[in-house]
Amino acid sequence: MKKILFVCLGNICRSPGAEAIMKARVRSAGEEKEFLIDSAGLYGGHAGALPDERMRRAAGKRGYQLDSRARAFYPSADFVDFDMIIGMDDENIRMLNRLAQDETERSKIFRMTDFCRKNTSFSSVPDPYYEGPAGFELVLDLLEDAVEGVWHYCHSV
Numbered sequence: 193m194k195k196i197l198f199v200c201l202g203n204i205c206r207s208p209g210a211e212a213i214m215k216a217r218v219r220s221a222g223e224e225k226e227f228l229i230d231s232a233g234l235y236g237g238h239a240g241a242l243p244d245e246r247m248r249r250a251a252g253k254r255g256y257q258l259d260s261r262a263r264a265f266y267p268s269a270d271f272v273d274f275d276m277i278i279g280m281d282d283e284n285i286r287m288l289n290r291l292a293q294d295e296t297e298r299s300k301i302f303r304m305t306d307f308c309r310k311n312t313s314f315s316s317v318p319d320p321y322y323e324g325p326a327g328f329e330l331v332l333d334l335l336e337d338a339v340e341g342v343w344h345y346c347h348s349v
């Protein structure tokens with residue numbers, strides 16, 4: 193089984209979107225039993241909350257139902273429990289690298305945009321929190337592209 197954790201700052205916009213899109217991708221392949229998919233936030237202040245309403249609406253229009261509850265990233269458990277920990281931007285990657293205890297943990301850290309196959313000029317999934325609707329559409333475009341790449345990567349290793 194492949195265990196994947198998507199991580200962003202608040203766990204209410206980008207990483208729950210990634211989680212829902214990846215779950216839909218795995219479901220469409222009939223591979224639910226082969227994947228464990230979750231998401232978490234490096235800032236735990238939104239713990240327990242549903243994803244941001246703007247994200248829920250934008251994702252819903254594309255057929256993804258976002259109903260996960262936000263939780264904080266727990267370094268001691270999550271670096272052990274997951275095979276891939278996928279951050280969204282420079283700050284996420286920096287924080288994850290700081291929290292990793294050793295090379296084994298560090299080797300589990302990945303950058304979401306490294307899996308993009310269409311939007312290859314992006315080096316981060318930008319934080320949409322203070323953006324308008326276009327920011328959420330861009331996030332979803334990048335997440336859909338990258339999820340396809342993550343899914344293929346998981347079948348190649």
Ligand code: 4NP
Pocket residue numbers: 200201202203204205206207319320321
């Ligand atoms: P996310 O977006 O990291 O994609 O969930 C954010 C959500 C909340 C905040 C920042 C980013 N915040 O500052 O509360």
